[in-house]
Amino acid sequence: MAGATRWGGTEDLEAQRKKEKEEKKRLKQLKQQQAEAEAAAARERKEEEESEAASRPAKKRKLSTSPSADANGSSMTEKRKLLRFQAGGWGPCRNISNFETLNQIEEGSYGWVSRAKESATGDVVALKKMKMEYAQDGFPVTALREIQLLQASKHQHIINLREVVMGDRLDDVYLVMDFIEHDLKSLCDTMSEPFLASEVKTLILQLTSALSFLHSHWILHRDLKTSNILLNNRGILKIADFGMARLTSDPPPTNLTQLVVTLWYRAPELLLGATTYDSAIDMWSLGCIFGELLSKEPLLQGKNEVDQLTKTFSLCGLPSDTSWPAFRRLPNARALKLPRDPGNAAHGIIRTKFPFLTTSGCSLLSSLLSLNPDARPSAEDVLNHAYFKEGPKPKPTALFPTFPSKAGGEKRRRASPHAPVRGEVAKGLGDKEIDFSGIFAKRDEEERGAGFTLRMG
Ligand SMILES: Nc1ncnc2c1ncn2[C@@H]1O[C@H](COP(=O)(O)OP(=O)(O)OP(=O)(O)O)[C@@H](O)[C@H]1O
Numbered sequence: 001m002a003g004a005t006r007w008g009g010t011e012d013l014e015a016q017r018k019k020e021k022e023e024k025k026r027l028k029q030l031k032q033q034q035a036e037a038e039a040a041a042a043r044e045r046k047e048e049e050e051s052e053a054a055s056r057p058a059k060k061r062k063l064s065t066s067p068s069a070d071a072n073g074s075s076m077t078e079k080r081k082l083l084r085f086q087a088g089g090w091g092p093c094r095n096i097s098n099f100e101t102l103n104q105i106e107e108g109s110y111g112w113v114s115r116a117k118e119s120a121t122g123d124v125v126a127l128k129k130m131k132m133e134y135a136q137d138g139f140p141v142t143a144l145r146e147i148q149l150l151q152a153s154k155h156q157h158i159i160n161l162r163e164v165v166m167g168d169r170l171d172d173v174y175l176v177m178d179f180i181e182h183d184l185k186s187l188c189d190t191m192s193e194p195f196l197a198s199e200v201k202t203l204i205l206q207l208t209s210a211l212s213f214l215h216s217h218w219i220l221h222r223d224l225k226t227s228n229i230l231l232n233n234r235g236i237l238k239i240a241d242f243g244m245a246r247l248t249s250d251p252p253p254t255n256l257t258q259l260v261v262t263l264w265y266r267a268p269e270l271l272l273g274a275t276t277y278d279s280a281i282d283m284w285s286l287g288c289i290f291g292e293l294l295s296k297e298p299l300l301q302g303k304n305e306v307d308q309l310t311k312t313f314s315l316c317g318l319p320s321d322t323s324w325p326a327f328r329r330l331p332n333a334r335a336l337k338l339p340r341d342p343g344n345a346a347h348g349i350i351r352t353k354f355p356f357l358t359t360s361g362c363s364l365l366s367s368l369l370s371l372n373p374d375a376r377p378s379a380e381d382v383l384n385h386a387y388f389k390e391g392p393k394p395k396p397t398a399l400f401p402t403f404p405s406k407a408g409g410e411k412r413r414r415a416s417p418h419a420p421v422r423g424e425v426a427k428g429l430g431d432k433e434i435d436f437s438g439i440f441a442k443r444d445e446e447e448r449g450a451g452f453t454l455r456m457g
Pocket residue numbers: 105106107108109110111112113126128159177178179180181182183227228230240241242243407412418419
């Protein structure tokens with residue numbers, strides 16, 4: 001018994017030691033496994049960070065040379081964000097039969113827009129039927145971009161894309177958007193008086209905040225004009241029509257489409273054939289819209305590219321090597337005959353054209369309409385401009401007047417050019433020399449901006 005007890009005791013001890021040894025081994029293994037798992041996770045994290053850094057565009061070059069941009073430029077750069085496109089799941093689009101058409105609103109270059117009611121909810125929406133006739137190779141790239149960029153641009157002042165629905169055929173694609181009562185073009189056409197200064201300020205601030213969002217997310221709109229800017233009856237503005245929009249990078253791609261932006265809102269670098277451009281093209285259009293809201297009339301109504309350039313130079317002055325060092329390198333610059341020293345004869349034309357605009361309003365408008373894209377302010381600079389801080393203060397949206405909606409019952413009619421047709425090649429300025437040397441020669445005796453001669457050849 002005793003032996004058994006003793007031996008038994010030794011056996012117990014032996015068994016205990018063995019157990020402890022096994023436990024130690026198990027713990028060691030566990031530790032090793034943990035360490036391996038941690039190392040693998042760290043590796044994965046590193047790889048993820050590296051691939052994100054590789055896909056992130058380089059920081060944006062500062063666009064403006066204005067002092068306020070100097071102060072804000074770097075912080076603006078840091079604020080640029082990556083767009084997160086929804087990976088989304090696969091699922092069928094709903095059918096157009098869920099909607100009941102109420103009335104047609106407008107046929108544009110890229111689609112037909114109508115007002116409709118969603119049968120299940122009674123919600124009134126705008127339906128844009130995408131035009132597929134420019135599709136050479138499947139679904140048109142403009143339609144894809146419009147859907148993708150609208151989905152990614154959720155902002156109070158950008159039209160809300162609710163969903164995409166299909167008709168019975170594969171090329172029957174509709175965008176379902178919130179319905180907005182007016183566009184600024186129809187309003188300007190029907191109002192008897194232009195917007196008040198306080199209203200213009202509110203509209204420009206809303207528009208610029210959406211632009212700041214787009215540009216900080218690397219999106220160029222490339223077709224800003226009053227007919228693409230919607231306004232609801234509560235004074236809230238929304239940018240619409242992303243049919244020409246695209247993503248950009250820094251430095252900007254070198255082979256961008258030259259034929260973008262509706263003629264009257266097209267920046268001079270585009271008219272001169274630039275294929276590398278940046279968000280400054282949208283800032284030019286913003287300047288044109290600012291002028292149009294103040295006077296109720298489109299600012300630069302060219303009949304063709306040459307006429308557009310002529311009207312631009314008569315309002316903003318001629319380009320010179322000092323004011324716009326890069327302009328001579330643009331493809332169409334060779335076609336221009338300019339005076340040796342263009343001076344600043346145009347200085348003050350904007351002031352004369354807008355006699356009720358304050359000095360700081362004039363300085364904002366002139367800077368947006370700088371021929372040199374690098375001299376135009378960024379959207380962020382505009383938001384911080386003194387013009388919006390001086391009286392009259394921007395009008396609160398709740399106090400905005402309401403207007404009867406044209407889209408509520410009838411087609412919106414307008415007499416302005418459509419957006420350029422994708423795939424068409426820019427006509428350029430022709431191969432004859434365009435003589436601008438006498439453009440301001442007799443300015444003193446003439447009415448503002450008029451009276452120059454345009455000689456072909
Ligand atoms: N969500 C909406 N709510 C109400 N009206 C709208 C809406 N979206 C567009 N519209 C109206 O339809 C018109 C044409 O729409 P949009 O600009 O998107 O089409 P488009 O074919 O690209 O036009 P364009 O080429 O002429 O610029 C707008 O000018 C506006 O009047």
